[in-house]
Amino acid sequence: MEFKVKKATVVLTAILIIAIITSYGIYHFLSSGYMPDSTATLIDGAGRYTTIKHPVEKVVSLASSVSEILCTLNASEVLCAVDQYSTFPPYLKEKLDTVDDFNVGSGATPSIETIVYHKPDIVFAWPYCTVIDEIEDRGIPVYVLKYPDDMADIIDLIKTVGYIVGREGRAEEISSFMTGYVEMVEDRTKELEQKPLVYFELNEPGKTGNGSTIAGSLIKITGGANIAENSSLKYLTINNEYIISTNPDVIIKFYYGTEPNEEEMDQLKEEIVNRPGWSVINAVKNDRVYVVDYAECSTSPRLIIGLVRYAKWIHPELFNDIDAGELAEYVYTNIYGLKT
Amino acid sequence: MSSEVDVNKLYRKVRGKKIFFLFILTLALLAITIISICIGPISISIQDIIKAIFGENPDENLRAIVLDVRIPRVLMAVMAGTCLSLAGVIMQGLLRNPLASPYVLGVAAGAAFGAALAVAFGLQFIFGEYALFMLALVFSLVTMFMVYGLASARGVETETLILAGIAIGSLFNALVSFLIYVSGEKIYGIVFWLMGGLWGADWEQLFIIFPVLLGGIVITLNCSWDLNALSMGDEVAMNLGINVKFSKIFLLTLATLLTAVTVSLTGTIGFIGLVAPHIVRIMIGSDHRFLLPASGLVGAMLLLSADTLSRMIINPAEMPVGIITSVIGVPFFVYLLMKRRKRWWI
Structure with a gap:
C-alpha cells in the first residue's frame, strides 16, 4: 500500500504545527512576563x-x-x-x-x-x-x-516622576490640585499695588534666600516682596542692620525638626522677637513673626500647605475663607493617604 | 662715665619711640573704629549717628541700627581681636614658639567642641548661656594641657608642639563634625558659628567679654617681665627668680580663658592671634611690656577691618569673617616664614 497524501493535507498539517508552536511560543512568551524592553x-x-x-x-x-x-x-x-x-x-x-x-x-x-x-x-x-x-x-x-527654583519646577518634577513610574494619571491629579491653589492665590494677589515686605530666615540668624529659592517663589506668588529678592547669591547671610532698615512687615522663620514641636517653634519665635534692635521692626511690633515647618516648604506636594500659610500671613484680609489647617488635613488624608 | 649715660639715653630714646608707636596705634584703632561705625550696608552720616545716640527724638530704626547692632558689633570685633592677640602673644612667648596661636595649637577647636556640645544637648536652654562658656573653657583647657603635655613629654620642641596641636585640634574638629552629623538639621547654628561670625554681637555678649579682657590686660601687663624672662628660656627665668612651673600654668590658663570666651562668642576666627604679634615684633621688637598692648591694638584693628570688609564686600550679604582673616593671614604668615627665619620670638 502506498500512502497517498494530498498536498493540501500536508500544507494544512504544516500550518497547524506551525500555529501550535507559534501560539505556544507566544503563550510562553506572554506568561513568562517577558516583554521586549520598553x-x-x-x-x-x-x-x-x-x-x-x-x-x-x-x-x-x-x-x-x-x-x-x-x-x-x-x-x-x-x-x-x-x-x-x-x-x-x-x-x-x-x-x-x-x-x-x-x-x-x-x-x-x-x-x-x-x-x-x-x-x-x-x-x-x-x-x-x-x-x-x-x-x-x-x-x-x-x-x-x-534644584527647584519655584513652584512650577516642583509640579514638573511630580509629573516627571509620575511618567517614570507609569502613574501619569495620579500625577496629573495631584499637580492639577496644586496648580488650582497656585492659580487661586495668584489671582487674588496679582492686582495688588501694596506688597508687604517679607524676610524669611532659614536655619541660622541672617540666612535667607533670593527670589529663585522655593521660599522666595512662595513669597512672590502670595503677593509679598522678599527683602533679598535681588541678591546675586541664591542663599546668603544678610546683614543684620539691613534687615532692620528695610523694616519687613512679615518675618517667616523656618523650623527644621523631624516632627513639628510647638514648644520649639515658640522658642524660635521668642528668640527672633527678642533680638537686640529688632523691636522696631514692623513685623515684631505688629506680632507678624511666624514659624513654618520646613517640610511644608520643600519639594513635595506638601508645599501647597506652605503656600496657603504664606498667603494667609502676608495677606490675611484676602484669604479669610481658607483654612490652612483644613487644607493640611485634606492633603494628608487624600494625597498622602494618612489617617489623621 | 659717659658710656653709661649713653646707654640710658639710648634706652630712653628707644622706649620713647615705642611709647610713641603705641600712641599712634591707639589713634589708628580709634580712627578705624569711628570709620567702621560710620560705614555699613546702610550709609548713615556722622551727624545722624550722633543724633541717633544723643538726640532728643531720634528715628527709632536708625537708633536701633546704630546702638543695638552696629556699635556692639564694632566693639565686639575690637575686643575679640584684642583677646585673640593677647592669647597669641602669651602662647608664643611662653612656648618659645613663633607658630603658636589659639588656632594652631587646637585650643580654639577644643573651645568650639565644648560650645558645640552645649548646643547639641540644648544645655543653654537649661543652664543659660553660661553653660556654653563653661564647656568651651573646660575643653579648651583640656586641649591646651593635652597639647602641652604631649609636647613636653619629649621636651618642648617647636615641631612637636605644633604637631601635637594639629593632632589634637583635628581630633576636636572631627568630634564637632560628628556632633553635626548625629544631630542632623537640629543643630542649626553650629556650622555658621564655626566659620567665625560677629553677626549676632550684642551688648549682653560685650558685658561677658569685657571683664575677661580687662582682667587679661591687667594681669598680662603685670606679668610682662615674667614673660620676657620666660621667653628667654626656663633656665634664664629660673635664675631671675621666677617660679617657672606656676607662671607657665597660670599664664597658659589665662591665654586659654581669653580664647575660650572669644570662641564661644564669635566662633573660631583664625590667624588674628598668630599674625598680630608678629607684625608688632617686626616693628618694635619683643619686649612684652610693649609687645602685649601693641599686639592687642593691632589684633583689634585687623579683626575690625576684616569684619567691616565682610559687611561691605557683597552688600547686603555677608561674608564669614573667618574667610577674610584667613585670606589676609595666610599670605602674611608665609611671608613672615620666608623673611625672618631666626629669633622672632625673643
Missing part, C-alpha cells in the same frame, strides 16, 4: 540623557522629595531603598528603621553596595551626590534632579 530616554535635571526601562519597577531614591512624591503617587512599593532622610510619610521611616538594606545612608555619599544589591531600574539623586558616575558605571541609570 525603554524611554529622558533628559534629566542636569541636562544629561538617561535611558531607562519604562515604566520602572524598582527605584532607589537618594532624595527625600522623590521618596515622598512616589508615596503620594501610590507607588511606594517601587521603592527598594531610600536615603536616611526619607522619613516621610511615617511608614517610610518605620521601614528605614526596621528593614535591612532599605537605608542607603546619606544622599551625598550613599552606599553603592546597597544600591547595586537592589539592581534598581533607576536611581534618583541630587547633583550633590558624589557617586553618580560610580553608580552608572555599574549599569544603573541615574536621574539627577534639578
Whole structure:
C-alpha cells in the first residue's frame, strides 16, 4: 500500500504545527512576563540623557522629595531603598528603621553596595551626590534632579516622576490640585499695588534666600516682596542692620525638626522677637513673626500647605475663607493617604 | 662715665619711640573704629549717628541700627581681636614658639567642641548661656594641657608642639563634625558659628567679654617681665627668680580663658592671634611690656577691618569673617616664614 497524501493535507498539517508552536511560543512568551524592553530616554535635571526601562519597577531614591512624591503617587512599593532622610510619610521611616538594606545612608555619599544589591531600574539623586558616575558605571541609570527654583519646577518634577513610574494619571491629579491653589492665590494677589515686605530666615540668624529659592517663589506668588529678592547669591547671610532698615512687615522663620514641636517653634519665635534692635521692626511690633515647618516648604506636594500659610500671613484680609489647617488635613488624608 | 649715660639715653630714646608707636596705634584703632561705625550696608552720616545716640527724638530704626547692632558689633570685633592677640602673644612667648596661636595649637577647636556640645544637648536652654562658656573653657583647657603635655613629654620642641596641636585640634574638629552629623538639621547654628561670625554681637555678649579682657590686660601687663624672662628660656627665668612651673600654668590658663570666651562668642576666627604679634615684633621688637598692648591694638584693628570688609564686600550679604582673616593671614604668615627665619620670638 502506498500512502497517498494530498498536498493540501500536508500544507494544512504544516500550518497547524506551525500555529501550535507559534501560539505556544507566544503563550510562553506572554506568561513568562517577558516583554521586549520598553525603554524611554529622558533628559534629566542636569541636562544629561538617561535611558531607562519604562515604566520602572524598582527605584532607589537618594532624595527625600522623590521618596515622598512616589508615596503620594501610590507607588511606594517601587521603592527598594531610600536615603536616611526619607522619613516621610511615617511608614517610610518605620521601614528605614526596621528593614535591612532599605537605608542607603546619606544622599551625598550613599552606599553603592546597597544600591547595586537592589539592581534598581533607576536611581534618583541630587547633583550633590558624589557617586553618580560610580553608580552608572555599574549599569544603573541615574536621574539627577534639578534644584527647584519655584513652584512650577516642583509640579514638573511630580509629573516627571509620575511618567517614570507609569502613574501619569495620579500625577496629573495631584499637580492639577496644586496648580488650582497656585492659580487661586495668584489671582487674588496679582492686582495688588501694596506688597508687604517679607524676610524669611532659614536655619541660622541672617540666612535667607533670593527670589529663585522655593521660599522666595512662595513669597512672590502670595503677593509679598522678599527683602533679598535681588541678591546675586541664591542663599546668603544678610546683614543684620539691613534687615532692620528695610523694616519687613512679615518675618517667616523656618523650623527644621523631624516632627513639628510647638514648644520649639515658640522658642524660635521668642528668640527672633527678642533680638537686640529688632523691636522696631514692623513685623515684631505688629506680632507678624511666624514659624513654618520646613517640610511644608520643600519639594513635595506638601508645599501647597506652605503656600496657603504664606498667603494667609502676608495677606490675611484676602484669604479669610481658607483654612490652612483644613487644607493640611485634606492633603494628608487624600494625597498622602494618612489617617489623621 | 659717659658710656653709661649713653646707654640710658639710648634706652630712653628707644622706649620713647615705642611709647610713641603705641600712641599712634591707639589713634589708628580709634580712627578705624569711628570709620567702621560710620560705614555699613546702610550709609548713615556722622551727624545722624550722633543724633541717633544723643538726640532728643531720634528715628527709632536708625537708633536701633546704630546702638543695638552696629556699635556692639564694632566693639565686639575690637575686643575679640584684642583677646585673640593677647592669647597669641602669651602662647608664643611662653612656648618659645613663633607658630603658636589659639588656632594652631587646637585650643580654639577644643573651645568650639565644648560650645558645640552645649548646643547639641540644648544645655543653654537649661543652664543659660553660661553653660556654653563653661564647656568651651573646660575643653579648651583640656586641649591646651593635652597639647602641652604631649609636647613636653619629649621636651618642648617647636615641631612637636605644633604637631601635637594639629593632632589634637583635628581630633576636636572631627568630634564637632560628628556632633553635626548625629544631630542632623537640629543643630542649626553650629556650622555658621564655626566659620567665625560677629553677626549676632550684642551688648549682653560685650558685658561677658569685657571683664575677661580687662582682667587679661591687667594681669598680662603685670606679668610682662615674667614673660620676657620666660621667653628667654626656663633656665634664664629660673635664675631671675621666677617660679617657672606656676607662671607657665597660670599664664597658659589665662591665654586659654581669653580664647575660650572669644570662641564661644564669635566662633573660631583664625590667624588674628598668630599674625598680630608678629607684625608688632617686626616693628618694635619683643619686649612684652610693649609687645602685649601693641599686639592687642593691632589684633583689634585687623579683626575690625576684616569684619567691616565682610559687611561691605557683597552688600547686603555677608561674608564669614573667618574667610577674610584667613585670606589676609595666610599670605602674611608665609611671608613672615620666608623673611625672618631666626629669633622672632625673643
